[in-house]
Amino acid sequence: MQIIRLIEGQPATDIDVWTRIDDGEPLPEYAPTMVSLARWRSGRNDLVRRNVAVGVRLASHETLEGLAGDLERLDLIALDFPNLNDGRHFTTARLLRERHGYRGEIRATGQVLRDQLFAMARCGFDSFDLQAHQSAESAREAFSEISVVFQPAADGRTAAHAIRTGGAGAHFSAS
Amino acid sequence: MPRRVITANRLIDGVVVWRDAAGRWREEIDRAAASDDDKTVARLLSGARTDEAAGVVIGPYEVEVEVEQNTASRRFLPTHLRERIRAGGPTVALH
Amino acid sequence: MYAYDTLDRTFVAQRTAQFREQVRRRLANELSEDEFKPLRLRNGLYLQLHAYMLRVAIPYGLVSADQLRALARIARRYDRGYGHFTTRQNIQFNWISLKDAPDILNDLAAVEMHAVQTSGNCIRNITTDQFAGVAADEIEDPRPWAEIIRQWSTNHPEFSFLPRKFKVAVTGSASDRSAMRVHDIGVRLVRGIDGAIGFEIWVGGGLGRTPMIAQLLRGFLPKEHLLGYLEAVLRVYNVEGRRDNLYKSRIKILVSTLGIERFRDLVEAEWTLTSGPGLRLETAGIARMQSHFRAPPYADMPGRSREFEAKRLEDSAFARWAKANLFPHKQPGYAAVTISLKPIGGVPGDLTAAQMDAVASLADAYSLGEIRVTHRQNLVLAHVPQDRLHDLWRALDALDLATPNLSRATDIIACPGMDYCGLATARSIPVAQRLSERLAALDEQYDLDQLSINISGCVNSCSHHHVGHIGILGLEKGGAESYQVTLGGSSAEDAAVGRIIGPGFGAEDVVDAVETILITYLGQREDSERFLDTVRRVGQDPFRRALYKQP
Ligand code: SF4
Numbered sequence: 001m002q003i004i005r006l007i008e009g010q011p012a013t014d015i016d017v018w019t020r021i022d023d024g025e026p027l028p029e030y031a032p033t034m035v036s037l038a039r040w041r042s043g044r045n046d047l048v049r050r051n052v053a054v055g056v057r058l059a060s061h062e063t064l065e066g067l068a069g070d071l072e073r074l075d076l077i078a079l080d081f082p083n084l085n086d087g088r089h090f091t092t093a094r095l096l097r098e099r100h101g102y103r104g105e106i107r108a109t110g111q112v113l114r115d116q117l118f119a120m121a122r123c124g125f126d127s128f129d130l131q132a133h134q135s136a137e138s139a140r141e142a143f144s145e146i147s148v149v150f151q152p153a154a155d156g157r158t159a160a161h162a163i164r165t166g167g168a169g170a171h172f173s174a175s
Numbered sequence: 176m177p178r179r180v181i182t183a184n185r186l187i188d189g190v191v192v193w194r195d196a197a198g199r200w201r202e203e204i205d206r207a208a209a210s211d212d213d214k215t216v217a218r219l220l221s222g223a224r225t226d227e228a229a230g231v232v233i234g235p236y237e238v239e240v241e242v243e244q245n246t247a248s249r250r251f252l253p254t255h256l257r258e259r260i261r262a263g264g265p266t267v268a269l270h
Numbered sequence: 271m272y273a274y275d276t277l278d279r280t281f282v283a284q285r286t287a288q289f290r291e292q293v294r295r296r297l298a299n300e301l302s303e304d305e306f307k308p309l310r311l312r313n314g315l316y317l318q319l320h321a322y323m324l325r326v327a328i329p330y331g332l333v334s335a336d337q338l339r340a341l342a343r344i345a346r347r348y349d350r351g352y353g354h355f356t357t358r359q360n361i362q363f364n365w366i367s368l369k370d371a372p373d374i375l376n377d378l379a380a381v382e383m384h385a386v387q388t389s390g391n392c393i394r395n396i397t398t399d400q401f402a403g404v405a406a407d408e409i410e411d412p413r414p415w416a417e418i419i420r421q422w423s424t425n426h427p428e429f430s431f432l433p434r435k436f437k438v439a440v441t442g443s444a445s446d447r448s449a450m451r452v453h454d455i456g457v458r459l460v461r462g463i464d465g466a467i468g469f470e471i472w473v474g475g476g477l478g479r480t481p482m483i484a485q486l487l488r489g490f491l492p493k494e495h496l497l498g499y500l501e502a503v504l505r506v507y508n509v510e511g512r513r514d515n516l517y518k519s520r521i522k523i524l525v526s527t528l529g530i531e532r533f534r535d536l537v538e539a540e541w542t543l544t545s546g547p548g549l550r551l552e553t554a555g556i557a558r559m560q561s562h563f564r565a566p567p568y569a570d571m572p573g574r575s576r577e578f579e580a581k582r583l584e585d586s587a588f589a590r591w592a593k594a595n596l597f598p599h600k601q602p603g604y605a606a607v608t609i610s611l612k613p614i615g616g617v618p619g620d621l622t623a624a625q626m627d628a629v630a631s632l633a634d635a636y637s638l639g640e641i642r643v644t645h646r647q648n649l650v651l652a653h654v655p656q657d658r659l660h661d662l663w664r665a666l667d668a669l670d671l672a673t674p675n676l677s678r679a680t681d682i683i684a685c686p687g688m689d690y691c692g693l694a695t696a697r698s699i700p701v702a703q704r705l706s707e708r709l710a711a712l713d714e715q716y717d718l719d720q721l722s723i724n725i726s727g728c729v730n731s732c733s734h735h736h737v738g739h740i741g742i743l744g745l746e747k748g749g750a751e752s753y754q755v756t757l758g759g760s761s762a763e764d765a766a767v768g769r770i771i772g773p774g775f776g777a778e779d780v781v782d783a784v785e786t787i788l789i790t791y792l793g794q795r796e797d798s799e800r801f802l803d804t805v806r807r808v809g810q811d812p813f814r815r816a817l818y819k820q821p
Contacts, residue, residue: 063509084308085391087431091508094428099543115292115309122427135300145288148281150424151497152548159548160277160421165555187297188367189321230299233317255749256697257688261319265689267699270352270622 003107004117004139006126009155011117011140014127018055018076034078037062040070048073057109060086064095071102079125081110090123097124097154117142124154177239180207180251181219182261183232191261192232198222200232204251204262209240271332271640272417272562274382281424282379285386289313290372297369312392312430314385315371318692322366325388326378330398330416330440331359331643335630338641340381342626348374353626355611355619357449357683357734358437359397359643360388364690386424391432393423393504397439399447400608400644403563404652406600409459410467412442414559415496418551419457422497429504433511434519436504437476449645449761451475451484452737454521455503462490469496473503473533474525477731481767482522485530487537493556495541497549502541510536566638566653571603575656588663591674594719596659597650605656607637609649609666610673610681614710615703618684619647628669636662645761646683646722648676679709679718679788683734687727687744688751694727696744696751697777701725704781712785716792720800722761723784737761739802740784741768753780757787757813758805771810772818783817790816 005014019031023039027046032053040047040056047054055076056067071077077096079089089108096102107127108120114134121143130139149157181194182204192200193207201207210216216237223235238258240251253259260266274282289309296306310316314325326341333341341361345353348370349363356362366374378384387394396416403411419438423429429436439453450456456472469491475484491499503521510528512518525533582589597606609629611619621629629649633641636658637651644650654662666672675681682705685691687698702725712718724738728745735741741756752774759768775783788801790813795804805813 084305085431086513087391087429088509088513090428090431091505113305115305116431119425119427119430138295145291146281146284146425148277148284149427150281150421151426153427160281161418161555163277164275164558165552184317184321186303187369189317191320227303230297233303256746256751257319257694260688264320265699266697267617267689267703269350270617270620 002130002136004128004130004136006121006143011143013136013140016129020057032075034076037067041066044070055105055107058089058092060088060110064092064100068100071096071100071104074104076105076107077102078107078109078129081108081112081116083111084113084116090119093120093124094154114139114142118146122149122153122155122157176211176213177254178209178211178242179216179237180204180209180240181216181223181235182207182238182258183223183227183235186230186233189233193262194219194223194235200226204240204253205249207251209242209251271334272329272413272559278382279379282382282384282386285313285384285425286372286375286379289375293368293372308390308431310368310371311390312387313371313375314388315366315368316389316692318364318686318690319688320690321364322368322371323690324363324366324371324374324385325356326361326363326383326385327388327395328359328361328383328643329420330396330402330413331400331645332413333641333643334381335633335639335641337381337383338626338630338633340377340383342623342630344374344377345623345626351624352620352622354617354686355621355643355647355649357645357647357685357732358395359400359645360395361643362686364686389435391434391436392430393426393432393436393438396420396423397437397448397453397645399441399443400642400650401447401597401606401652402442403565404597404599404601404606405443406598407444408442408600409444409461410442411560411563412440412448412457412459413563414556415457415459415469416440417562418496418556418559419500422500422549426504429508432504432508433513434516434521436507436521438500444763446761446763446765447645449734449737449765451765452477452481452734452761453484455500456484457496460490466492468492471499471503474522474530475765476520476522477734477736478520479517479729480523481731481736482526483765483767484522485525487530487534494551494553496551498544499537499541501549502537502544505540505544506533506536565601566640568601568604568653569655571655571657573602575603575659578656578659581660585660587667587674588660591663591672592659594674594678595672595676599653601653603656605654605659607651607654607659607662608644608676609651609671610675611648611671612675612681612706613670613673614675614680615707617699618682618702621649625669625671628665629671632662632665646677646681648681675713677720677722679713679721679723680706681722682706683722683724683738685726685732687725691727693730694744695729695746696727696753698725698727698733698744701742701744701753701777701780705784708781708785709788712788717798718788718801719798720802724759734761735759736767737765738768739800739805740787742780742784745774747774751777753777753783755780755783755787757810758802760802764802769810772814786816787813 034055053075057078196208243250441448442459458470471488472484473487642650684702688694724735725742726733726735737759756768
């Protein structure tokens with residue numbers, strides 16, 4: 001499957017290397033493995049011991065509660081969007097980057113629409129499971145349609161008010 | 176069963192349209208295809224849904240109408256106020 | 271007023287281009303309606319009964335003469351020659367084509383306007399007091415703060431898909447003309463104990479199916495923390511707000527479910543972690559913003575204009591208008607004029623393109639080229655020299671814009687209702703028109719002052735009927751229009767939700783019912799007591815008895 005990935009802020013089409021393992025399914029031997037939060041909680045030790053990259057996916061109602069201490073062990077956090085109106089994970093992504101300093105991959109999965117990609121990127125997502133019927137080429141353009149932002153977020157862009165005051169108080173880093 | 180016609184709003188300009196017997200969308204309700212037969216109405220609606228999927232109209236549905244028939248003309252009057260307003264325009268002056 | 275710089279211009283241009291491309295993809299059927307709808311909504315475009323409706327943002331109700339002329343051009347070129355001002359200080363055009371929408375946004379951008387976030391589940395247009403910067407009872411001008419919030423909320427990446435719409439009002443005065451307490455967040459400038467100016471933050475107001483008055487969230491917030499604190503409130507709401515039920519998704523439900531204390535704890539905890547440097551407002555930035563709203567160059571004039579006093583004695587029609595439609599200005603010799611958009615029997619809040627052009631010219635000639643929109647669907651010329659009031663009045667009268675009825679029985683707030691709106695359950699405008707005609711005579715005879723009648727065409731309450739002194743809600747009952755009447759609401763500093771008086775009235779009877787209510791009030795009022803105070807004093811019983819002919 002193809003995904004869109006931001007590399008140094010630039011969008012590119014990429015092959016997805018992650019295997020999504022449903023609860024109850026056996027773990028694959030080598031492939032990077034993405035599991036649910038419940039599976040992570042119950043099988044944490046097994047998953048860590050394997051020395052294979054592990055990712056956790058959060059359903060839209062799940063939060064980072066209880067996960068903060070584990071972030072270092074996770075190479076990927078997939079945040080699921082069940083429909084176009086559920087924006088909870090925009091917050092989750094910002095908290096991961098800005099509060100917890102998470103540096104792994106944050107992926108948007110589920111109903112990911114081209115026209116939400118820019119907002120997602122600003123909140124700290126850096127890979128996107130685009131829905132099959134959407135054009136990847138058009139999706140890549142979605143990241144550069146808007147160049148002016150009016151508030152700091154997880155992407156480190158300088159907000160308009162900070163540019164105007166000559167950068168005083170403008171500094172904002174994502175770590 | 177009461178007599179029904181199929182309506183929707185046209186995608187490109189939002190204008191209220193009514194489906195005629197040939198499957199065209201008309202701006203005048205009196206040109207709509209009407210039927211009191213469930214099967215016929217279902218067939219009209221399914222044609223309308225095809226047009227919706229093709230991006231011609233938005234949100235097609237059935238509307239109940241009364242028919243005023245005289246020798247010269249046939250007129251449809253929706254039973255619900257909302258649909259009467261859609262068919263005839265606002266009930267207040269537009270300035 | 272605020273003037274765009276390159277950054278603002280670039281943003282609005284890019285956003286317009288982005289929407290043009292989205293419309294192209296929709297018309298090419300590359301986007302389904304389900305995918306497109308949230309995109310068009312956040313650009314102000316609704317599908318209504320007869321066409322698309324475009325809601326153009328008028329940030330905190332402030333519009334220049336040139337902008338109003340641009341709105342007139344849009345009304346003529348793309349609509350049917352008129353527009354409708356709303357209770358959120360915006361303007362709506364009723365007859366828009368999807369294919370024209372990108373061109374209209376282009377025309378708006380040319381005069382530093384847009385339709386960004388006038389709909390959708392995001393932070394909406396920021397509203398404020400129409401007398402901001404002019405009112406004598408003002409602690410500080412709220413407009414720079416409204417603009418700061420507007421910018422911060424613009425295209426906010428985290429809060430673009432909230433559980434539901436989110437409305438913010440800012441006021442700088444003790445008397446609340448912004449209906450701050452029926453907003454999701456109300457911001458009020460206050461003086462703290464040490465004399466420093468900061469904010470009171472109110473939360474959880476809102477109307478709709480479950481009307482609620484906002485509660486005090488924080489008694490004093492230092493200025494520099496405004497955005498950090500708002501971000502914390504929004505974040506708590508984004509995470510905790512309900513998404514499973516449309517009618518329970520506003521922040522008011524979250525606040526009332528958790529209780530204000532618990533909600534406050536969550537916000538304060540979040541804020542402690544969020545209040546990093548990124549959102550802290552620098553003194554220089556605040557001053558910069560305030561400089562956009564500096565008082566205009568007023569002429570030195572005596573406090574009382576002899577010309578004005580003389581004309582008032584000579585011309586009783588003018589005197590009547592001056593009594594109802596003027597607001598005292600803090601600058602000696604000036605007045606703020608309200609242009610009533612409620613001609614007797616007219617459509618509340620509507621203005622034709624010709625009237626827009628004319629009002630723009632009058633604003634240029636009499637009021638420093640600036641117009642304000644009020645949340646009661648009227649317009650304000652905020653800086654008129656008193657010497658020139660009579661001339662202005664004559665010009666307004668010629669345009670049918672000098673109805674002397676501000677805050678009176680015929681100053682009715684009404685939403686478009688079923689004549690236009692896809693969500694309506696009944697019509698509002700015809701009821702407003704018949705009421706206005708009926709009450710005009712009663713008002714003339716008995717002086718029905720300080721009265722607010724609000725009519726909504728469905729539970730969405732766009733006309734704030736719950737907080738009208740008399741509220742009217744149009745519903746559908748057994749296939750017919752039925753109007754539920756509430757008494758005792760208020761959107762001002764004494765905000766309250768009105769109580770339903772009894773069973774609803776048919777379309778034919780509702781006008782009689784309101785008249786009966788007012789006649790009952792006239793029988794009950796003591797001295798010049800306002801309607802609301804009479805209702806509060808005597809309760810609902812006398813009205814109920816009169817309406818339902820109970821002994
Ligand atoms: S109150 Fe209802 S009918 Fe009136 S404008 Fe709002 S949604 Fe439409």
